[in-house]
Amino acid sequence: xxxxxxxxxxxxxxxxxxxxxxxxxxxxxxxxxxxxxxxxxxxxxxxxxxxxxxxxxxxxxxxxxxxxxxxxxxxxxxxxxxxxxxxxxxxxxxxxxxxxxxxxxxxxxxxxxxxxxxxxxxxxxxxxxxxxxxxxxxxxxxxxxxxxxxxxxxxxxxxxxxxxxxxxxxxxxxxxxxxxxxxxxxxxxxxxxxxxxxxxxxxxxxxxxxxxxxxxxxxxxxxxxxxxxxxxxxxxxxxxxxxxxxxxxxxxxxxxxxxxxxxxxxxxxxxxxxxxxxxxxxxxxxxxxxxxxxxxxxxxxxxxxxxxxxxxxxxxxxxxxxxxxxxxxxxxxxxxxxxxxxxxxxxxxxxxxxxxxxxxxxxxxxxxxxxxxxxxxxxxxxxxxxxxxxxxxxxxxxxxxxxxxxxxxxxxxxxxxxxxxxxxxxxxxx
Amino acid sequence: xxxxxxxxxxxxxxxxxxxxxxxxxxxxxxxxxxxxxxxxxxxxxxxxxxxxxxxxxxxxxxxxxxxxxxxxxxxxxxxxxxxxxxxxxxxxxxxxxxxxxxxxxxxxxxxxxxxxxxxxxxxxxxxxxxxxxxxxxxxxxxxxxxxxxxxxxxxxxx
Ligand SMILES: Cc1cc2nc3c(=O)[nH]c(=O)nc-3n(C[C@H](O)[C@H](O)[C@H](O)COP(=O)(O)O)c2cc1C
Ligand code: SF4
Numbered sequence: 254x255x256x257x258x259x260x261x262x263x264x265x266x267x268x269x270x271x272x273x274x275x276x277x278x279x280x281x282x283x284x285x286x287x288x289x290x291x292x293x294x295x296x297x298x299x300x301x302x303x304x305x306x307x308x309x310x311x312x313x314x315x316x317x318x319x320x321x322x323x324x325x326x327x328x329x330x331x332x333x334x335x336x337x338x339x340x341x342x343x344x345x346x347x348x349x350x351x352x353x354x355x356x357x358x359x360x361x362x363x364x365x366x367x368x369x370x371x372x373x374x375x376x377x378x379x380x381x382x383x384x385x386x387x388x389x390x391x392x393x394x395x396x397x398x399x400x401x402x403x404x405x406x407x408x409x410x411x412x413x414x415x416x417x418x419x420x421x422x423x424x425x426x427x428x429x430x431x432x433x434x435x436x437x438x439x440x441x442x443x444x445x446x447x448x449x450x451x452x453x454x455x456x457x458x459x460x461x462x463x464x465x466x467x468x469x470x471x472x473x474x475x476x477x478x479x480x481x482x483x484x485x486x487x488x489x490x491x492x493x494x495x496x497x498x499x500x501x502x503x504x505x506x507x508x509x510x511x512x513x514x515x516x517x518x519x520x521x522x523x524x525x526x527x528x529x530x531x532x533x534x535x536x537x538x539x540x541x542x543x544x545x546x547x548x549x550x551x552x553x554x555x556x557x558x559x560x561x562x563x564x565x566x567x568x569x570x571x572x573x574x575x576x577x578x579x580x581x582x583x584x585x586x587x588x589x590x591x592x593x594x595x596x597x598x599x600x601x602x603x604x605x606x607x608x609x610x611x612x613x614x615x616x617x618x619x620x621x622x623x624x625x626x627x628x629x630x631x632x633x634x635x636x637x638x639x640x641x642x643x644x645x646x647x648x649x650x651x652x653x654x655x656x657x658x659x660x661x662x663x664x665x666x667x668x669x670x671x672x673x674x675x676x677x678x679x680x681x682x683x
Numbered sequence: 684x685x686x687x688x689x690x691x692x693x694x695x696x697x698x699x700x701x702x703x704x705x706x707x708x709x710x711x712x713x714x715x716x717x718x719x720x721x722x723x724x725x726x727x728x729x730x731x732x733x734x735x736x737x738x739x740x741x742x743x744x745x746x747x748x749x750x751x752x753x754x755x756x757x758x759x760x761x762x763x764x765x766x767x768x769x770x771x772x773x774x775x776x777x778x779x780x781x782x783x784x785x786x787x788x789x790x791x792x793x794x795x796x797x798x799x800x801x802x803x804x805x806x807x808x809x810x811x812x813x814x815x816x817x818x819x820x821x822x823x824x825x826x827x828x829x830x831x832x833x834x835x836x837x838x839x840x841x
Contacts, residue, residue: 679778
């Protein structure tokens with residue numbers, strides 16, 4: 254396999270890199286130290302110039318987000334690292350948190366300095382016991398080394414970072430749901446605006462950034478914005494982590510320059526599908542992303558604009574490979590159940606719509622479908638998307654329904670008309 | 684029955700105060716701690732947490748019931764959560780769930796009679812490259828087959 258440039262995984266293979274001493278032997282925390290000698294605006298400018306975009310799914314420019322934080326020195330500001338990683342098909346932040354906890358902390362120190370924050374949190378989904386333990390230990394060791402706490406590296410800068418354990422709710426990955434959860438209420442998303450950068454945690458300015466986003470910051474500071482832009486495309490600079498799963502020979506997490514061909518990820522790096530299986534479809538960016546047919550997937554490049562051209566999104570980078578043996582009604586049954594289950598229930602279109610869509614898919618799967626159901630699914634999916642709800646979960650629920658039904662319509666029709674399907678599906682009701 | 688934290692748990696609870704600017708943020712950490720102490724969040728536990736945090740019990744209950752990892756009724760010594768999301772489903776995790784429920788003769792989310800196991804499905808566990816994946820209490824297991832799971836469950840002490 255060809256060697257690709259590494260930003261996040263540069264030091265991943267170094268034995269015991271999760272230990273503070275080893276991390277420091279390999280240049281760790283030098284960039285945090287350097288950042289603290291710089292003016293905050295200078296740090297933000299480098300990140301802005303690098304073109305780094307948020308890796309949590311939406312791809313918002315990171316430096317620009319930081320610059321929205323009011324410069325009012327009397328106000329408390331928070332940095333909230335989003336380690337909720339619950340988008341189905343995604344398992345990249347977990348690797349960074351478990352294997353490179355200090356890289357994330359270094360990125361957080363730099364970001365905290367840039368936005369003048371002295372208290373930061375890492376919200377980690379409750380299931381990630383090892384990530385939680387790794388970061389708690391890393392934070393403790395930083396205190397011993399005066400890398401966190403008061404007067405870091407002998408400067409005037411103070412910073413505390415705390416781990417906050419989630420408790421099993423996909424919606425707490427949505428930034429305002431995360432904030433509600435931190436505030437001790439149900440993880441209900443909040444109406445935007447105001448955006449968190451203006452009024453977030455405790456209604457104070459807060460920056461929410463994904464783990465992968467923050468972990469890229471030390472490299473950018475070290476090598477400069479232009480060096481980062483050498484990788485990737487103009488609109489999607491840098492590298493990104495891609496999580497390859499499904500029946501392929503080499504599933505796993507790979508760091509690749511943005512703009513990498515999806516085909517090469519699956520067939521070259523991933524080694525192709527397991528014996529006797531052919532490619533039927535690909536979900537390129539986690540369960541929320543619209544599905545691509547095999548033909549479309551072969552033409553797709555893995556960057557924001559490349560996925561957009563194909564009518565889908567890069568999302569979280571969760572690439573799920575679907576073999577020709579898989580029944581798409583069955584797969585949509587799984588996905589629509591997920592969104593129905595995870596809707597927080599605040600908004601009627603989302604709460605009712607996700608339930609209806611799952612119920613209809615369920616009846617089609619179990620030989621109770623009616624001819625009009627195909628159109629009904631498309632109508633509901635259209636009616637709940639497009640900013641009609643407090644958060645984007647409703648859109649995320651609508652996109653799979655719309656794309657599976659449109660692109661694999663015949664399978665839905667066959668299920669309804671012939672009441673039979675000879676592709677792989679799980680038959681008992683689950 | 685009245686419940687209360689052990690001195691050690693109480694010490695941990697007291698340490699939460701320093702972590703947040705608003706004391707309300709202590710609720711979720713306290714619920715995690717209470718579950719670790721008492722096994723599940725019974726009405727008594729909810730009332731106790733409410734009293735500790737000076738919140739109405741209804742509010743504590745509302746939050747507790749929002750999260751799948753917080754148990755409102757007692758669960759087995761081993762909680763087995765099987766991912767049934769896209770990749771795991773394609774790699775036959777639903778068969779794994781059905782097999783295990785049948786083998787242990789128990790309904791999803793109920794406890795086995797010997798109180799050893801509670802089995803339930805879970806959404807994506809973030810281990811899709813090693814599907815099907817599941818967790819037993821805090822430990823992950825990967826590429827699990829029905830035979831493998833039978834062996835794992837048998838090997839766990841009662
Ligand atoms: C339903 C939903 C779930 C989300 N889940 C996550 C998540 O698990 N992790 C994450 O980093 N961002 C998630 N996001 C995106 C966040 O709202 C937010 O955009 C992101 O954390 C910002 O960080 P970034 O700019 O570094 O990407 C989710 C968004 C939605 C609408
Ligand atoms: S869109 Fe759905 S998940 Fe988001 S706030 Fe509304 S009901 Fe909750």
